[in-house]
Each structure stands twice: as C-alpha cells, then as structure tokens.
Amino acid sequence: MKKLILVAGARPNFMKIAPLMHALKGHKSIQPVLVHTGQHYDVKMSGQFFEELNIPAPDMNLEVGSASHAVQTARIMEGFEQVCLKEQPDYVLVVGDVNSTAACTLVASKMGIKTIHYEAGLRSNDRTMPEEINRLVTDAISDIFITTSVDADENLLHEGIPVEKIHMLGNLMIDSLVEQLSKARQTNLTFKLLNRATDIQLGKDFFEDNYGVLTFHRPGNVDEKESLTQLVQLWGEISNQIPLVFPVHPRTYKNILQFGLQALIDSYPNLFFIEPLGYLQFIHLVSRSAFALTDSGGIQEETTYLNIPCLTVRPNTERPVTVWEGSNKLIKVDEIVSEVDLIIQGKGKHGTVPKYWDGQTALRIVELVSSL
Numbered sequence: 001m002k003k004l005i006l007v008a009g010a011r012p013n014f015m016k017i018a019p020l021m022h023a024l025k026g027h028k029s030i031q032p033v034l035v036h037t038g039q040h041y042d043v044k045m046s047g048q049f050f051e052e053l054n055i056p057a058p059d060m061n062l063e064v065g066s067a068s069h070a071v072q073t074a075r076i077m078e079g080f081e082q083v084c085l086k087e088q089p090d091y092v093l094v095v096g097d098v099n100s101t102a103a104c105t106l107v108a109s110k111m112g113i114k115t116i117h118y119e120a121g122l123r124s125n126d127r128t129m130p131e132e133i134n135r136l137v138t139d140a141i142s143d144i145f146i147t148t149s150v151d152a153d154e155n156l157l158h159e160g161i162p163v164e165k166i167h168m169l170g171n172l173m174i175d176s177l178v179e180q181l182s183k184a185r186q187t188n189l190t191f192k193l194l195n196r197a198t199d200i201q202l203g204k205d206f207f208e209d210n211y212g213v214l215t216f217h218r219p220g221n222v223d224e225k226e227s228l229t230q231l232v233q234l235w236g237e238i239s240n241q242i243p244l245v246f247p248v249h250p251r252t253y254k255n256i257l258q259f260g261l262q263a264l265i266d267s268y269p270n271l272f273f274i275e276p277l278g279y280l281q282f283i284h285l286v287s288r289s290a291f292a293l294t295d296s297g298g299i300q301e302e303t304t305y306l307n308i309p310c311l312t313v314r315p316n317t318e319r320p321v322t323v324w325e326g327s328n329k330l331i332k333v334d335e336i337v338s339e340v341d342l343i344i345q346g347k348g349k350h351g352t353v354p355k356y357w358d359g360q361t362a363l364r365i366v367e368l369v370s371s372l
Helices: 011-024 043-052 069-087 099-110 130-141 150-158 172-184 225-239 250-258 262-266 279-287 298-306 333-344 361-371
Strands: 002-008 030-036 091-095 114-118 144-147 166-168 190-192 199-201 212-215 244-247 271-274 291-294 310-313 328-331
Touching: 002 011, 002 069, 002 099, 011 030, 011 043, 011 091, 011 172, 011 361, 030 069, 030 361, 043 279, 069 099, 091 099, 099 114, 099 130, 114 130, 144 150, 144 361, 150 166, 172 279, 172 298, 172 361, 190 271, 225 244, 225 250, 225 262, 225 271, 225 333, 244 279, 250 262, 279 298, 291 298, 291 333, 298 310, 298 328, 310 333, 328 333
Parallel strands: 002 030, 002 091, 091 114, 114 144, 144 166, 212 244, 212 291, 244 271, 291 310, 310 328
Antiparallel strands: 190 199
C-alpha cells in the first residue's frame, strides 16, 4: 500500500484536491493522507469549501494562519516536517502555486520523499508575482510533473525536465466544476451588501446574462491608492451600463477602507460589493453572468470551460491556453471600458475547451500514481 500525502493550503487548492480525494476513496493500493496547512483559515476561505465540495476533514491541520511570505513559509515547513516524520509517506502531492506548495515540496525533497506537482509548468514569466517564485522553486525540485496544458509541457522541457517525467492529464478545477455545476445552480443568489443594510438578489436587482462579475486581489492592482481608485471609478462607470457584482477579497476590502473609497463605491447604485462567497454560490454567480472582469487565475479557467468572456487585467497570465483556445483576453486598465462595451454589444470573445478539460482528470492522476 502506497501512502500519499495530499497538501491543500489556500482556497484555490481545495477545488483541485476534492476530485482527487473522491477518486482515492477506498482505493486498493493508495492510502491518502490529507494535510491542510491552514494558509487560508477563514471559514469562507476554507472551512465552507470542505463542506460544499464534500472533502473529508483533513487528517492534519497545521493552522499556520496569515503572516508575511517568509514567516508563513517557515511555519508551514516546520509543521510539515513533523507530519512527514510521523507519516513516512511514499509520495507527497502538492497543487498550484501558493506558499504551501513550495514549502511542502522543499521539506519532502530534503527528506528524500518523492514529490508530485500538479499544475506544473505554468509560467507568467513575471518574477514580481510571489506565485511565479513558488512555481519555479517547486518545479526545480519535484520528481513528477502533472500539467494541465501543452504550453506547460513546453515550459518544463525548456527548463530541462525529462519528457518521461511530464504527464499532461487535464485540469482538476474543471473536474470540480463539472461535478458541482448542477448543484451550484440550485443555490440561492441573495447577498448582503458590504457597508449597506440591504440585500441584492438575482432576478430582482440584476438578471441572468445581464451582469458582470468582478474579482480583484493582485497587489499591482489593489495595493496602491491611485491604481485602486482608478479601478473603482472604471467599475462605477461600467456599472452605469450593466450591474457589477464583486465578492470582495479580504485584502482588497482592507485597502478600500484604508484608502477611504467606500463612499465612492456607494455613489454607484449598481456596483454591488458583497462578502466572499463559498464555491457553489460563486460558480452559480459566474455561470449566469455576461462576463468576468478579473486579475485572478482560476476564474480564467472556469470561464473558458463555461465559454463566458473573461477580461483579465494583467500584463501576463500563467494560463495562456485560456487566451489561445478559450474565452479569456488579457487587457490593460485603460482598455476595460471599451472591452466591456464590446461584450455588451454581443462582440465578446468566445473559444473552445482545451484538451482533457473534461471532468476525468482525477481518475487519470490516480491511475498514474498507481503505476509509480
């Protein structure tokens, strides 16, 4: 019996781990051990996801909490070393590009434990992004590389990874989306507005296919008062044409309050800032929308599968397949209004679904691990 530790730490990880845990349930030759590092610890950011995605309670929770990148990474490494000493796993599987990914790979690699990186090879080529550093560190020392797209394979080959160690098996985010979409669309879309004593509801305050979804949290967009103020003004301008719904990331909302932008937001009646959502409600919200306006990663993949126009306000993306094949488009801040205008006119970008984004990725990964 092989013992496999699966590591989840932050919100995007849970949607990737869930299909694997389902596929490993009762497996004859693999014993899964689920470790939650506690990198995201708020119930909206983690606990609710375990419940909604039907993930079993973690076997261990390191409860590292929030801190600087260095402190958080160190805490994860310290805690995960004790887990590995106790469990003596044959393999450690990490997902994505958060601090937990790099930290646990470092620990396992130094202890001589074989590491598997799911979502290997993604590159933005922008080292100002902490996630890019985590990707590079993780892939430099991993043993087995599971990729989601052809460009990731090419990046790894270019970096000297032997072809036999690379396995393009598809996208676990899409596994979760395929499995949960019907259930998600049955969830209630009534939200409490931040800083307003009122609710909004799909069908009353905005209508299917006639609203946009916002998600913004990248430091380059939200950490400086001038850039965040400009974005709020642009969102407000757009909301005069079509309602916008923003489940606000805690970091972004902290900056909004610190920069005194709440009054500006309140001046736009169709700019709806709401609390972070659980997975099911968020997928429901996105799946009924006319478009997404974002700087996030995962939503680029989800909108590509759903074939909903996605405008990504970043100079680069580690998921270029969503641009080449999907409905995603990289834009600059000063292009936001004109690009949304095109979508309102029915000229938004649509695309196709990349290879192996079919809801069967977890089964392929489990088959690979079984063969190791």
